[in-house]
Amino acid sequence: MFGVVCIVLMAGFPVAFSLAGTALAFAFGGMLFGVFDTSFLGATPNRLYGLMTNETLIAVPLFIFMGCMLQQSKIAENLLESMADLFKGVRGGLGVSVAIVGMLLAASTGIVGATVVTMGLISLPTMIKRGYSPSLATGTICATGTLGQIIPPSIALVLLGDVMSSAYQRAQRMQGIFSPDTVSVGDLFVGALIPGLLLVVLYILYIVAVAFIKPSAAPSDNRTEEEKSARDLNLWRDLTPPMILIVAVLGSILAGVATPTEAAGVGALGATILAAIRRQLGINVLRDVCQQTTRVTCMVFLILVGAAIFSLVFRGYGGDELIHGIFNDMPGGVVGAMIVVMVVIFLLGFILDFIEITFVVVPIVAPVLLKMGLDPVWLGIMIALNLQTSFLTPPFGFSLFYLRGVAPPEIKTSQIYRGVIPFIIIQLIMLILLAIWPVLATGLPDALYG
Known part of the structure; x- marks a missing residue:
């Protein structure tokens, strides 16, 4: 079934x-031959x-709406310009500002494609104009976009x-445990x-x-004191709205005041209010945002x-039992099973988007891994980091395709590929650190929610 799906895709x-x-x-076909339940x-x-x-899934269109509204209101564009001027005169300052703005955009939109395209359109021409290496510029944008x-x-x-959450409950039922405990989206966020x-x-x-x-x-470039004072004022003006929204x-x-779905509603409304304050909220903008949101939401569902x-x-074909048997017989026990799953997910990330992997592969492997004693929050974060690494890896990384689509013709594809290699190594280091110290993912949820 997996092979046929890949061929069809x-x-x-x-x-x-x-x-x-x-x-x-x-x-x-299985019903005709009597081999399917x-x-x-x-x-x-x-x-x-x-x-x-x-x-829980109501949060998806709300977060998509929030990201599209922030993109249309040009909050990201103004923030990047002000942040770049803040680090003017510092070695690598523009690159640092791109990383910080990419983080803020990620926390504001939650959409990889939108972040990479936005950063590519706004920051790539500026970085090249100021003398940055094309490899470093493209690598920074791809990495921060993911x-x-x-x-x-x-x-x-x-x-x-x-x-x-569903996998955790299935893993408990497989062990004869019937408990109302679940894994919430808030746990993964924290x-x-x-x-x-x-x-x-x-x-x-x-x-x-x-x-x-x-x-x-x-390279770095310098600015006068008059420019510094003017742009510092603009920085606070441009930085405050997205920070208020993120908080x-x-x-x-984090405070337990709202569920992720309710918080998504707050974010959607907040982004709309910010666009109105900046006088960017017109009937055309609202129509475009609603159309983009509807299109992406329909695709997801x-x-x-x-x-x-x-x-x-x-x-129905007994795939669960097959996977369970393979994992149980695998050398290395739970460690060997985890390594194999991570490698498979990494490779599938070349041809499938995170949505397909999340809803096709994870429900199959996660219950078995959770039954073997892995923490569900740690496993979820490991899978997310692994997919993020896959989206960066040449030649099939989705992030590379997004940037190639908006990069100037003089930027070679080989330069984009070279640029992301160091960031892939950083991603792998982070995965290793998280594998060695699971407390990096589980410590904060345990401290907040016991």
């Missing part, structure tokens, strides 16, 4: 219909109704939280904070190191429907 068919169509073809296919209506009534995968409120974490911030710090340290070791790759969204979740059907047919 590479032939250019839409993801949602590829998943559902392949699953139904295998289901009907039809009770699983009969569960499809209940599964789809569960998707449509899932309160922070939307791990920095809350990430849509990837919203979807992962829903899947990990667990991702420290790894996400550490990743940003490592990015900045690398950019600064390159600026000192090879000044020609990241309102994440702060309400159609993929969820296809993935739900695929998962049911996979289980």
Whole structure:
């Protein structure tokens, strides 16, 4: 089934219909030969109704709306210009400002593609104009753009939280435990904070190191005191709105005042108010934002429907038992199983988006891994970081495709590939650190929620 899906996808068919169509073809073929348990296919209506009534998934269109509204209101563009001027005169200052703004955009939008495209359009021409190495400039933009995968409120974490909750309950039932305990999206948001911030710090340290070791790759330029005073004032004006929005969204979740879905509503309303304050909210802007939100939301939920059907047919063929048996017989126990899963997810990240992987692969492997004793929050953050690394890796990384689409023609694809290699190494270091010290992901949720 996986092989056929990959072939169909590479032939250019839409993801949602590829998943559902392949699953139904295998289901009907199995029914003809009497090798398929039809009770699983009969569960499809209940599964789809569960998707449509899932309160957690309401956060997806709300966060998408928030990101689109921030993009349309040009808050990101003004913030980058002011932040770049703040670091003017500092070696690698523009690169550092791109990393910081990328982090803030990730925390504001949660959409990888939107962040990479926005940063590529705004910052790449400026970095090249100021003498930055094309490799360093493109690598920095691709890497910081993928922070939307791990920095809350990430849509990837919203979807992962829903899947990990179901996987955790299934793992408990497999052990004969019937408990109401679940894994919430808020747990993943809190667990991702420290790894996400550490990743940003490592990015900045690398950019600064390159600026000192090879000044020609990241030159600095100077400004007068008059320019400094004027731009510092603009910095506070441009920095305050997104910071207020981030605090309102994440702060309400961390304080336990709001669920992630409620916080997403706060974020959507807050982004709309900010656009109105900046006099960027007109009927045309609102129409464009609603159209973009509807388009992306429909894509996400159609993929969820296809993935739900695929998962049911996979289980109808005994796929769960097969995976469980393979993992139990694997050398190295839970460590060996975890390594294999991470490698498979990394490779699948070349051909599948995070939504397909989250709703097709994770429901199959996560219950078995959780039954073997892994922490669900730690496992979710590891998967998110792994996918983020996959999206950066040549030649198939999604982030590279996004940037290639908006980069000037004089920027060579080989330069983009060379530029992301050091950031991939940083990502792998972060994965190793998280594997050695799971407390980096589990410590903060345990401290806040016990």
